[in-house]
Amino acid sequence: MLRAENLTKRYRQGEKEVVALAGFTYAFPLGATAVVGPSGSGKTTLLNLLAGFDLPSEGGVFLEETPLHRLPEDARAEVRLKRMGFVFQQWNLIPTLTAWENVAFPLLLAGIPPKTRRERALELLERVGLEARASHLPSRLSGGEQQRVALARALALDPPILFADEPTGNLDAESREQVASLLFEAGRERTLILVTHDLELAARAERILHLKGGKLVWEEVSKVS
């Protein structure tokens, strides 16, 4: 279980101090939790801290009972590799690698032998319906296809935690539906943390956290279950 405790992030901007996140406390249970809020409300900051990309000014992030914010850089990387998966809007796939090689990348980092990597990557691509595109470079895939490859990559090491930041932001309606249903399906037996300003998408999560000015202002349990 992933838990944020009094999570606070302040940025210095010249003389001024910006509080991007102010005392955020929440324990993320199994299943999908959406984080919504207006632009600048601290959603990306929260995600950066939860994933260990950045360190909090105050408070902490705990995975089970391990304080992530106290781990050194490479140890946090290790946690991300083994325990977390990521599907983000602006994140391109690695442009010089084909679809299956992108999916296999976390497996490479984890030191899994080449043959197993390929088999597993192709399996995952099949799961997102892209086995026919395995050898294509990202530049030859549509936005929706790229996002599905990214989802397959996020699931490569079967992590218990899945992060998604505006995963459907740039997609047309049809692709959006495809990516969303794959995402929620994958999130069912994991902790899925979905950052979005698409309320329709958020409504499909089990819980919705409303952020405003860096504060958790309202936890809403979704009508859909």
Add this chain to the structure above:
Amino acid sequence: MEIFHLVLRNLLARPVRSLLTLLGVLIATSSMVLFLSFGEGLRRSLFQELSRVGPAIQVVPEGTEGLGFGAYPEITPAQLQALEEAGRALGVRALVPTLFLSRGGFDPQTSFFFQGLPPGVGPDLLYPGVRAKEGLLVPKAEGAVVGGKVAKRSQLALESPLRLSPQVTLRVEGILEESGGLADNLIFVPLEALQRVLGTQNFSAVLVALSPGQRAEEVARNLEKAVPGLKAQTTGDVMRFAERALRISDLVRFGISLVALIVGGLLVANTVMMSVYERTREFGVMRALGARRGFIFRLVVLEALFLALLGGTLGLALGGMVSYAINLYTFSQVGLALSAITLRLAFFALLVALSLGLFAGLLPAYNASRIPVVEALGRV
């Protein structure tokens, strides 16, 4: 898709840039290899020649290095006599006064190198293993015995006249078999004839053959003590001197090629730095997915190393081909392979290329691996 595979992919994704960088390293390495190969070639031929030189000690005037071709003969008959007395006392096997003379210009094609021998002494005493192919081995008073290569080059046959000066003309009495040694390029004539040409009674050098069991260094020091103004060098002395001279010229030539190497190194550094800058976001993604900093570091260093090593290897190959071509030419001209790419030169070239890559890659690699993840991800 190993880490090396990632490096290759990235280089292939920007083929023109990678190729140009490769070309830069190739040219830098091949020019260094060529420059240094001349030293190696010289070293090799010199030591081959020296090890074939028979006499263990050469006595030359102080201040001369090597055999003193071209220098005016300075050993006087009195000094020779003193040497002979000292030699007898020391029990050396033989003392052979000799004179060197070169005729001709800078072009080795038309130059002749004469060595004067006392009556009754043949070239086989100084150059063991030398044999006559035609005619005599030991020249008579007005005769000359010609080394195999000279004879071929200048189309000398038995009875050909050799004009050393308006007053002195000798006839070819013998032609030597080619032995691959220094003797191939020499013409052996009576000492007295060369002295007449030069108008002197002096000698260029006195060669000393030792009796079995004698130690060259010891005899040399004793001869020097006995006859002031002369220097007795052993073959070892000559080699040491030549090695010292070659080492200095190696340094000079390496210094010159360093310019090319630095340019090559800067090219690699530039390519890698641009590639790092362009891929900041990609590295951010990798780090976010769980790559350690060391992984990014290796990725970048490997890219630089690969470029440098491939460029270096190709440069070595190109240097080898050019060296071969040069040798074909110089061998046909002077019978010497001027350039040699020895194993140690090849290793050295690859080592230099490797360090080039390392130096060019370390800083960009360090920088790439230190960018904070959020910052790397934020850059578009």
